[in-house]
Structures are given as C-alpha cells and as structure tokens.
Amino acid sequence: MERRAFRVNGFAVLVGLLILGAVMAGIALASGTEIVIAAVAILWAVVAVVVSTGFVVINPNEAKVVQFLGRYVGSVNDAGFQWVLPFTSKQRITLRVRNFETAKLKVNDADGNPVEIAAVVVYRVTDPAKAAFSVDDYEEYIAIQSEAAVRHLATSHPYDAHEEGRTSLRDGVEVAAELTGELVERTELAGVEVLEARITHLAYAPEIAQAMLVRQQATQVVAARTQIVAGAVGMVQLALNRLAEEGVVELDEERKAQMVSNLLVVLCGDRATQPVVNAGSLYA
Numbered sequence: 558m559e560r561r562a563f564r565v566n567g568f569a570v571l572v573g574l575l576i577l578g579a580v581m582a583g584i585a586l587a588s589g590t591e592i593v594i595a596a597v598a599i600l601w602a603v604v605a606v607v608v609s610t611g612f613v614v615i616n617p618n619e620a621k622v623v624q625f626l627g628r629y630v631g632s633v634n635d636a637g638f639q640w641v642l643p644f645t646s647k648q649r650i651t652l653r654v655r656n657f658e659t660a661k662l663k664v665n666d667a668d669g670n671p672v673e674i675a676a677v678v679v680y681r682v683t684d685p686a687k688a689a690f691s692v693d694d695y696e697e698y699i700a701i702q703s704e705a706a707v708r709h710l711a712t713s714h715p716y717d718a719h720e721e722g723r724t725s726l727r728d729g730v731e732v733a734a735e736l737t738g739e740l741v742e743r744t745e746l747a748g749v750e751v752l753e754a755r756i757t758h759l760a761y762a763p764e765i766a767q768a769m770l771v772r773q774q775a776t777q778v779v780a781a782r783t784q785i786v787a788g789a790v791g792m793v794q795l796a797l798n799r800l801a802e803e804g805v806v807e808l809d810e811e812r813k814a815q816m817v818s819n820l821l822v823v824l825c826g827d828r829a830t831q832p833v834v835n836a837g838s839l840y841a
Contacts, residue, residue, distance in 0.1 A: 559686035559748075562623040562631025567612050567638035574608050577601070611643040620685040621647040632685045650685040654752065659704050661758055664711040666726065671762035674711050674726070676736060678703045679753040680744065687748025695747045702743040703754070710736050716761065726759055793817050 578601050585597035613633070615621055620634035625645045633639055634652065641647070656679040666672050680699060682688045688695040711726065718725035726732055733755045740751040797816070 559684050560631045562633050562641055564633050564635065564639045564641045567614075567640045570608065570611070570640040574605060577604065607643050608640075609643075611640045611645065613639050613641060613647050615639055618652045620650045620652055620682075622650055622685050622689045623647055629686060629690065634685070648689050650682055650688050652682055652685070654679060654681045656680070657700065657703075658757060659700070659707055662704060662707060662711070663762055664708050666711055666716045667713060668715045670716055671764065672711060672716050672726070673758065673760050673762055674707060674756060675758035676703065676707045676754055677757045678740065678751060680740075680749050680751045682748055683750045684748030687746070692747045695749060698747050699744055699749060703740060706736060706739045706743060706754075707756075709739065716759070726756065729756070732756060 581597045581601045585594040588594070613621055615633060615636050617636045619636070620632050621641075622632050623630050623641050623645050624647075625642055630642065630645065632650075633641060633647075656677055658677045659675050661673050661675045663671060663673055678699070682695070692698040710732065714724055714726050714732065716726050718728075724731050733753070736754040736756070737751055740754050744751055793816075
C-alpha cells in the first residue's frame, strides 16, 4: 500500500550542512594541528556525501517511489527540492494525464463480420506504489489490457444493430461507457485510473466493406421508399376526402381506383412524370 516517505525541505538540509561545515572548520582551525584539521575535513566530506545522496528534485505532477536496500519506504509527490533518507533509490512515476491510441485491430463482431476497430484511452496514475511494484511495466500493462478490452467489446456487439433495443458498436455513448468501465476494472491492480475510453476507428474489413456498403444502401432505400409510400397513401386519402366533402366531383369506384393509381405513380416515382391532359368529357 502507498504511504508517504519521510522528507524534509532540501534547502533547509543544505543550509544545515553548510553550517555544520563552518562549525567543524572553526573547530579544526582553533585546534591548530594538521592532524585535527585533516580528520575534521575527512569527517565533513563523509557527512556531506552521505547527506547528498538524499537530495531529490520532484517536478509538478510527479512522484518518486523511495526504496532503501530493496525495501519500499514510501512515496514523495510534493513538488520542489526535497531531502529523503540517504542511500535510497528513487523511481520516477509521472502523475500527469496521459493518453494513447490502440493499433487498428481486426476482429469479428457479434454477428461474425470482420471489422477494424481502434480506441483512445485517457488515464493517469493514482497510486505510484502499485504502478511501480504491482506490475512489471504499467505502461505496457495498460496497452495490453486496452487491446484486450477493445477486442472483447467488438465481439460482444454487432457493427450495426438490426433489431430493436440491441446495442451496436456505432452507439458511441453506450459503447464508450462500457469500454471505460471494463478498463477501470482491468487496470485497478496497476494503480491507474482510466478517465475515458472511446472508439476512434470503426469500419468493416476491406474484404466485406463493398458488400456491406451495398447492404446499407439497400436498407436506406427500403426505409426511404417505405416513408414515401406512407406519405403518398395519406395524401391520396386526403385528396379523395376533400373532393367528396366539397362536392367537386363524384367518382365511382373504378374512377377512384384509377385516380389512386395515377396519384401513387406521381408521388412514389423516382423521376418526373409527364401528365396527359384529357380534353374530352369525364368518361371519354
């Protein structure tokens, strides 16, 4: 578990070291003997070397994991010039928000169609001790777990949902929330917090892309035609009702059927129609 390491302001320790040197120099000079001066000089040099091994500079949004002879003694994340226990090793762990994009992965979706998918993951380290000791390399760990989560997501949902209430990979908000939640669980061991994960690339694999494009176009054409027919039927019904209500003309069933046929041809056709004007009587 992470804990705070013992640390003191580095400038205070440096000033104390200089004062100690001045005092020791004064004692040595007061003795007046070369042996005492040499001994004091050697002693101060040893103290200075030992103390200097504890100095460390910590940048903003950065932590140092401190170890003494292989034993974890704590973490320091206070920015500035600090002093910790001497003869300790300090491992740098960045606390900045970082992001990376996975490679384009080729997987089969829930319907078995090969798709290409990639995602961007935004994360930051929240526990430097776990990031340093729980996994071998937390950056590589995040990358591998992200690819595994993206693969699992792609196999759990279809590229397009052709059924009501089924989530597809194109439903950005739902898919992003699911991917983020799965990554939070996978990366908690490494002391990492995943802030956001979103799909950045999604496409059918090249070998089926053309066929799927034709299928999508056909689906859109059918939907458009359905809408056009529904509107045309409503317009024809409105026209017949208005003609009957205002008494403009009385039509028998055969003429109504002919009028409905002509109106549907005009309204549902995919190109302009050429009208034929009847200059004779109604039944000519």
